[in-house]
Amino acid sequence: xxxxxxxxxxxxxxxxxxxxxxxxxSRRLGVARGTVQARLDRLQSNGVIRGFGPQVDPAALxxxxxxxxxxxxxxxxxxxxxxxLATVPEVLELHTTxxxxxxxxxxxxxxxxxxxxVIDRVVGFDGIVRxxxxxxxxxxxxxxxxxxxEQAAEDRD
Amino acid sequence: xxxxxxxxxxxxxxxxxxxxxxxxxSRRLGVARGTVQARLDRLQSNGVIRGFGPQVDPAALxxxxxxxxxxxxxxxxxxxxxxxLATVPEVLELHTTxxxxxxxxxxxxxxxxxxxxVIDRVVGFDGIVRxxxxxxxxxxxxxxxxxxxEQAAEDRD
DNA sequence: GGATTGGCTGAGCAATTTGCCTAGTGAGAT
DNA sequence: ATCTCACTAGGCAAATTGCTCAGCCAATCC
Numbered sequence: 001x002x003x004x005x006x007x008x009x010x011x012x013x014x015x016x017x018x019x020x021x022x023x024x025x026s027r028r029l030g031v032a033r034g035t036v037q038a039r040l041d042r043l044q045s046n047g048v049i050r051g052f053g054p055q056v057d058p059a060a061l062x063x064x065x066x067x068x069x070x071x072x073x074x075x076x077x078x079x080x081x082x083x084x085l086a087t088v089p090e091v092l093e094l095h096t097t098x099x100x101x102x103x104x105x106x107x108x109x110x111x112x113x114x115x116x117x118v119i120d121r122v123v124g125f126d127g128i129v130r131x132x133x134x135x136x137x138x139x140x141x142x143x144x145x146x147x148x149x150e151q152a153a154e155d156r157d
Numbered sequence: 158x159x160x161x162x163x164x165x166x167x168x169x170x171x172x173x174x175x176x177x178x179x180x181x182x183s184r185r186l187g188v189a190r191g192t193v194q195a196r197l198d199r200l201q202s203n204g205v206i207r208g209f210g211p212q213v214d215p216a217a218l219x220x221x222x223x224x225x226x227x228x229x230x231x232x233x234x235x236x237x238x239x240x241x242l243a244t245v246p247e248v249l250e251l252h253t254t255x256x257x258x259x260x261x262x263x264x265x266x267x268x269x270x271x272x273x274x275v276i277d278r279v280v281g282f283d284g285i286v287r288x289x290x291x292x293x294x295x296x297x298x299x300x301x302x303x304x305x306x307e308q309a310a311e312d313r314d
Numbered sequence: 315g316g317a318t319t320g321g322c323t324g325a326g327c328a329a330t331t332t333g334c335c336t337a338g339t340g341a342g343a344t
Numbered sequence: 345a346t347c348t349c350a351c352t353a354g355g356c357a358a359a360t361t362g363c364t365c366a367g368c369c370a371a372t373c374c
Contacts, residue, residue, distance in 0.1 A: 002219050011211060018209035023331060032352045037333090048217040052175035054168060055207040056302045061309045062159050068225075068254065068261055070291075082297040089308045094298035097225065097291035104225055104291060105298070108305065134227075134254035134261060140239040141251035141262070143300075145213045148265065151246045152218045180360060189323045194362085 003048060006031070008153025010039055011049075015146050018052065063090070063108040065115050066136040069122060073101035077127025084125045090118045101129075160205060163188065165310025167196055168206075172303050175209065215249070220265040222272050223293040226279060230258035234284025241282045247275045258286075 003011075009029055013020065022040070026033040043049045058066070073081050078101065085091045085105060094105040107122065109115035115135070123131045160168075166186055170177065179197070183190040200206045215223070230238050235258065242248045242262060251262040264279065266272035272292070280288045 011213060015210045018211070021331060033332095034353090035351055038350080046217055047214055050212040050214050052209050052211055053172045054175070054209055056168060056306060057204055057207050058302070058305060060203055060205040061305060062312075063305065063309075066252070068252070086298050089304035091298060092302065092305070093296070093300040095223070095225070095293045096295040096297065097293055099291065102291065104293075106300075134256065134259065136252045136254055136261075138253040139250070140253065141243050141248060143250040143263075145215070145249065147246035148215060148218060148220065148249070149213060152220075155219075178360060190361095191324090192322055195321080 002155065003043070003149070003153055005153050006035075007039060007043060007048075008149055010036065010043070011149045012146055058092070058108045063110055065109040065112060066139075067107045067109070067115055067119075068134050068136065069105050069107055069119065070132045070134075071103040071105065071123070071128050072130040073103060074127045074129050075101055077101075081125060081127045084127075085122065088118070088121055091122065107133075159312065160200070160306070160310055162310050163192075164196060164200060164205075165306050167193065167200070168306045169303055171209075215265045220247070220267055222266040222269060223296075224264045224266070224272055224276075225291050225293070226262050226264055226276065227289045227291075228260040228262065228280070228285050229287040230260060231284045231286050232258055234258075238282060238284045241284075242279065245275070245278055248279065264290075 006029070010025065013025055013028060020028075022036050023033055026036045029036070040049075058064075071081070078096065081103065082094065082096075085094050085103075090107050090109060092106045092108060094103060096103050105122070107115070107118055109118045112135070115133075119131065119133060122128075163186070167182065170182055170185060177185075179193050180190055183193040186193065197206075215221075228238070235253065238260065239251065239253075242251050242260075247264050247266060249263045249265060251260060253260050262279070264272070264275055266275045269292070272290075276288065276290060279285075
């Protein structure tokens with residue numbers, strides 16, 4: 001399940017130049033095309049590579065404000081709250097965390113004023129007891145995976 | 158800068174079948190190939206589409222544990238802390254948030270035990286005053302963008 | 315009322331890439 | 345000693361890409 005060095009190189013290459021083709025990858029890495037193809041297939045069926053969906057920037061879509069909200073859920077209402085939050089487009093992700101009935105969600109909004117609307121919509125639901133929101137000011141480390149891939153590849157190598 | 162309906166369809170299509178080609182997209186959407194190409198180019202130079210990097214699952218890499226850590230930073234140490242956290246592969250993202258000197262970071266680890274090691278490494282740095290960690294148990298809504306894309310497309314349409 | 319600009323269509327073409335196949339080789343496991 | 349597995353190297357037809365062109369239409373500008 002873990003990846004070896006070649007897998008790591010493949011992932012790094014893909015991350016740097018995503019539109020690169022299989023043939024070009026095989027040239028860059030100095031291996032046969034069939035090998036690249038087989039590795040890629042394996043990584044995908046392994047689940048290591050979930051997909052190649054476009055990475056969309058919410059800010060460019062008109063949602064420049066990001067916030068994280070910690071929610072406290074009334075016992076037994078978890079499923080309802082999850083279903084509710086899933087219907088809000090501005091909820092980009094949702095996690096349940098340690099601490100009985102706690103959730104953490106990532107929100108975006110069109111402005112700070114708009115964030116209020118989003119939060120109202122999020123917490124305007126019966127099962128939510130309390131919510132604490134932290135607005136994101138800077139994002140010094142955007143979501144990344146390459147350093148982890150490299151470490152995983154080294155561990156296995 | 159906002160997107161219209163065709164842009165929205167393009168993004169949805171790409172999200173569903175990322176390896177689809179320009180030609181096939183133009184067939185599906187019933188527009189000319191050149192149009193798809195031009196739209197895609199525009200979305201990319203717009204910054205709406207950041208890229209098409211592979212979405213790697215940390216769990217499949219051997220890091221099944223995710224956690225969020227809230228850090229309190231000593232005044233004036235922000236830059237140092239950022240630089241420090243950027244060197245830790247297990248730090249997948251880092252945000253500075255409202256509340257002077259507060260940061261939120263996403264961590265992964267090989268196990269709950271390993272999480273302790275990661276946290277020690279994260280907080281074992283001078284500028285960090287205090288850290289609170291919440292371990293993720295479930296992820297009812299994985300990072301998504303499509304609902305927001307659809308809303309943005311409708312708003313503009 | 316024109317005239318212009320911008321976005322879309324439909325078509326064509328050469329070059330490249332893909333998907334799929336076969337055969338041979340080397341290393342490690344049984 | 346044999347087998348299996350991953351990789352190499354090559355070949356081939358079909359499809360896709362990158363690029364170009366001309367024509368068309370609607371909105372905007374003078």
